[in-house]
Amino acid sequence: MFVDEIDIFVKGGDGGAGCVSFRREKFVPRGGPDGGDGGDGGSVFFEADPALTTLLDFHYKRHYHAERGQHGEGSNRSGAGGDDLVLRVPLGTVIADRDRGEIIGDLTVPGQRIVGIRGARGGRGNARFSSSTNQAPRRADLGRPGPERWLRLELKLLADVGVIGFPNAGKSTLVSRVSAAKPKIADYPFTTLQPSLGIVRTPDGERSFVIADLPGLIPGASEGRGLGHQFLRHTERTRLLLHMLDLDPASGRDPLDDLRVINAELAAYSPELAARPQLVVANKADLVEGDAGVAAALDRIRRHCTATGQPLHVISAATGRGLPELLRAVAARLDDLGWARAAS
Template identity: 50%
Template sequence: MKFLDQVKIYVQAGDGGNGCAAFRREAYIEFGGPDGGDGGRGGDVYVEAIEGLNTLIDYRYQQHHRAERGKNGMGKQRHGRGGEDKTVKVPVGTQVYEEDQETLIADLTEVGDRVLVAKGGNGGWGNLRFKTSTNQAPRRANPGEPGQEFTLWLRLKLIADAGLLGLPNAGKSTFLSRATAAKPKIADYPFTTLNPGLGIVDIGTSTRFVLADIPGLVEGAADGIGLGHRFLGHVERCKVLLHLIDCTQDDPAGAYTTIREELEAYGGELADKPEIVALSKVDVLPEELVDEQAAAVKAVCGQEPMRISSVAGEGVKEALYRIAKVLGQDTEGDIETAWSPE
């Protein structure tokens, strides 16, 4: 299934049904009087977060969503029934914005979260409602009110506990495939990952969290270079970031600085989130060169970077438990018995 995290939709609530202007016509009843019923109320439009969805791709092909119109009133004081509501079902983590893409209507972060986005019109009154002592045979009835209609933007921000950051080809997808059962695309060229990926890390009865792989950033991503910085929205909900740096490149310290600058340019307090820095692909270089690269990174980030080889399984377990510790999950007794990199 193709991943899509932003769509524009049009919603229209149902119009109210028209009131009825009718009179009672029965044998032997000389003055039956008015008996027109009211029109039914139009259906509302809701947006609801449900389980089992992880993309907005359905709404790329179905952009118009309308609730049912209320039925018209009829004679013999029969009221029209209300129109059925329309529910737009979206993944957990979806935000609903107005047409300007800046005014937030709702943030649906839990299964079952539901928000009314368009209200149906009231039904019109029948002529029975207008009967008075001075107007005992009214011939007027109200039309139904129109339902509300809006253009909305749906923006999905994945719900994940931890996020993987780094330049393209830093080893994020390989780490995700090693630590979880996810099967992301892996290749030896940049921008292999074009869409965010999720995996569940399960390393014990008390240690389980969701890990997100974010497509690689490059310098100037905040200005739209490369894949841009749009995917950083998926990191906003993460509690901790694992920053992977390819130790085989010439300037690992510069790679770290590039990502940090993009985080600060994006805003959203991403630069203030807890960060774990790690050198990836350490199995490719001799230990002396890895030490030099680690020293250069430490000089700019202020912490000793972890050393990881996702292919060989080296350091993966330690990185996962470092993440679990930041998340506040109990990992005692699980390290040796509950998880294997195979």
């Protein structure tokens, strides 16, 4: 099961109590106070782990408490501090305060660590309260209770290239042909219900990039229709979008209208996302050869792409037609944008 958003409860460790104690030793009639301080409570940390790909572990356990500090003891012995609790999350996880909406951190680098919540301070022992006018204090501080809050974890996949388009446009087939990823493929809409990542080698074999197969978008996705917010979230970190169009007339849709609708949804969700570089990819060319209606639709798409300055590639993901040229175009565009991330 793929989990990309979840709320969890975290609590810092309680501080240990300070100790009220006096030195009792033979031949030392006025030993004075020797109560030690309580130990500090442990903190809760989040650490980015590249081996993880989902927040599924947090689905089964929602409450996390760091260890409390130990109480102080006599002979000026301070209590031990509580152990910190480290929670490992996938790369690309955004952590925010659920109630205030404040972003606490964005974990994008392997091993990166941020504080979810700090542990409480330990109480002072009575030795801390000794003075010239009060040489035998009988007071000590209790340890402070650990702070607590609800946090929202949101996973945004880290990928160089994101494949977007209407359901059943051939996105999963493309990703399975150019990478070792094996997303579910079937001849019905919304086969893909969770994103999947694949690593693609460039045609020259010298570099690679991460490609994300994203679930299909529909009109109203920017308002959450069809789980649109959950799907669009994963496009935010991509540097290049492959916009898949379905040329098959059996779909009953006009590919150019599909292009405009999805671009409008991207703009409504995030103007920054709408400005992301795109390659338009017309798929299923093997099914429509010799079809005059499809040829006319493809001509309209070409004119539109020429007018908007978007490159157009006609491919068949099922047969592999046009894929080498598409991968070379993707590599060239990533060269212009600057190579990044884990795969290159």
